[in-house]
Amino acid sequence: MFQRFTLPVAVAAMCMTMTVPQALAENGYESYYKNLPVELPVVTAPVIPDYTVSITDFGGVSDGVTLNTEAFAKAMAHLSEKGGGRLVVPQGIWYTGPIHLESNVDLHLDRGALVLFSENLADYPVVASDWEGLSTHRATSPISARNKTNIAITGDGTFNGNGQCWRPVKKAKLTADQWNKLMRGGAANAKGDIWYPNERIREVSESPVLKRAVHKSTPDTLEYVHDFLRPVLVSLIGCKNVLLKDVTFENSPAWNVHPLLCENVILDNLNVRNPWYAQNGDGLDLESCTNALVINSRFDVGDDAICIKAGKDKDGRERGIPCSNVLIDGCTVYHGHGGFVIGSEMSGGCKDIVVKNCVFIGTDVGLRFKSTRGRGGVVENIYVDNVKMSDIPGDALIFDLYYGIKPGAPVPPVTEETPSFRNIYISDVTCRNAVRAAFFNGLPEMPMKNVVISDSRFRAANGFTLNHVDGLTLRNVTIDVPGEQITYGDGVKNVKID
Numbered sequence: 001m002f003q004r005f006t007l008p009v010a011v012a013a014m015c016m017t018m019t020v021p022q023a024l025a026e027n028g029y030e031s032y033y034k035n036l037p038v039e040l041p042v043v044t045a046p047v048i049p050d051y052t053v054s055i056t057d058f059g060g061v062s063d064g065v066t067l068n069t070e071a072f073a074k075a076m077a078h079l080s081e082k083g084g085g086r087l088v089v090p091q092g093i094w095y096t097g098p099i100h101l102e103s104n105v106d107l108h109l110d111r112g113a114l115v116l117f118s119e120n121l122a123d124y125p126v127v128a129s130d131w132e133g134l135s136t137h138r139a140t141s142p143i144s145a146r147n148k149t150n151i152a153i154t155g156d157g158t159f160n161g162n163g164q165c166w167r168p169v170k171k172a173k174l175t176a177d178q179w180n181k182l183m184r185g186g187a188a189n190a191k192g193d194i195w196y197p198n199e200r201i202r203e204v205s206e207s208p209v210l211k212r213a214v215h216k217s218t219p220d221t222l223e224y225v226h227d228f229l230r231p232v233l234v235s236l237i238g239c240k241n242v243l244l245k246d247v248t249f250e251n252s253p254a255w256n257v258h259p260l261l262c263e264n265v266i267l268d269n270l271n272v273r274n275p276w277y278a279q280n281g282d283g284l285d286l287e288s289c290t291n292a293l294v295i296n297s298r299f300d301v302g303d304d305a306i307c308i309k310a311g312k313d314k315d316g317r318e319r320g321i322p323c324s325n326v327l328i329d330g331c332t333v334y335h336g337h338g339g340f341v342i343g344s345e346m347s348g349g350c351k352d353i354v355v356k357n358c359v360f361i362g363t364d365v366g367l368r369f370k371s372t373r374g375r376g377g378v379v380e381n382i383y384v385d386n387v388k389m390s391d392i393p394g395d396a397l398i399f400d401l402y403y404g405i406k407p408g409a410p411v412p413p414v415t416e417e418t419p420s421f422r423n424i425y426i427s428d429v430t431c432r433n434a435v436r437a438a439f440f441n442g443l444p445e446m447p448m449k450n451v452v453i454s455d456s457r458f459r460a461a462n463g464f465t466l467n468h469v470d471g472l473t474l475r476n477v478t479i480d481v482p483g484e485q486i487t488y489g490d491g492v493k494n495v496k497i498d
Contacts, residue, residue: 165277
């Protein structure tokens with residue numbers, strides 16, 4: 001069980017007194033914050049004005065053919081002028097280009113509603129944005145909001161990003177029949193092992209010069225590389241009071257849901273899906289956000305499932321905003337590179353994060369902590385409790401601070417570019433079948449410090465492998481393996497086994 005700690009924190013009050021989506025005002029989310037090991041501010045749902053319109057009021061047509069971009073834009077503009085409200089999307093196939101959310105608006109999908117985003121890449125112009133922790137340019141996201149307050153996406157419908165029109169595909173991840181079908185269109189690389197949706201995407205992907213140009217370049221060059229700039233499906237930047245509830249987000253061009261620099265964020269009962277071979281097909285990437293709650297959601301994706309980030313390298317350190325005060329409770333992950341992940345972009349720091357009551361079924365790795373030299377940043381005060389995982393084809397638990405570093409690289413001095421992982425508490429974890437129970441791969445110049453694992457059981461083909469750890473406590477931990485339970489490598493100090 002968790003031990004309790006108290007930190008001085010403050011809860012921001014809501015400033016509107018109207019209606020809350022799904023009658024959340026009656027119950028709220030306070031119950032999730034009881035008996036936590038660290039005191040976190042209780043999130044509150046956004047308050048939306050009691051005014052409702054339908055997309056059909058603005059010329060929307062649900063035939064799956066008519067482009068509804070203008071109808072969504074008119075509806076959002078109307079609600080903004082009215083001070084907010086709910087935009088209802090009835091059942092049907094709503095084919096559209098990008099949707100830009102406005103403050104005080106709930107975009108609500110009725111059951112049976114499918115919002116299908118256009119496969120015409122030109123519908124998504126290049127904009128200044130962030131990608132993988134860096135300030136850069138991307139194509140406009142299918143769903144986006146920047147610096148908005150009180151926004152919600154709710155209902156039992158589905159958003160489909162038509163991601164196959166953007167994403168490259170690796171041959172090794174497909175059957176022969178699937179690969180042959182892909183090769184009827186698009187373009188392949190010279191080796192014939194990567195497929196691209198069109199020739200321009202292939203050209204840019206294989207050109208280091210063009211790829212560097214996406215960060216700072218002329219409009220003409222950005223237009224030339226446009227199709228390469230895969231957007232995330234849901235991009236929320238600098239927003240406050242956000243609720244995503246009950247909906248399905250699927251088939252994203254890149255990451256699926258990406259709140260960045262947001263405050264007071266709730267993700268409740270979501271279905272987040274991508275093909276398992278989806279390149280960069282993350283589920284949730286919560287980046288440099290403060291006060292977030294992720295509950296009762298299901299993830300089945302092509303890359304990391306539930307991921308905490310905080311910017312990359314110099315950009316992330318200069319931003320200097322950690323991802324903090326995050327509670328993840330009652331989530332299930334099926335396929336994903338990692339069930340719960342921190343990094344590798346964590347240069348602004350990650351702290352005061354609680355993960356509990358989650359199930360990982362067949363994820364490549366269960367709990368995944370990753371970083372590398374050059375990142376900097378501190379990851380601390382992480383609490384994981386009651387996580388069950390089965391059939392893990394990699395490590396149940398991994399700390400890898402050599403992410404992307406070649407073996408034998410020289411050891412640099414400790415600087416602001418040195419990442420630090422410390423004060424991580426893991427309890428009541430059960431893993432049934434993994435290739436390896438745990439892998440600790442710290443940096444010799446900055447070992448992992450004070451990692452405590454308690455009341456846990458790991459059944460795996462291989463045990464714990466330890467490198468560069470200073471302070472590891474195993475308390476009532478069973479390592480059920482056929483061979484050596486713990487393999488000690490270099491730089492291992494202060495290991496305590498009770």
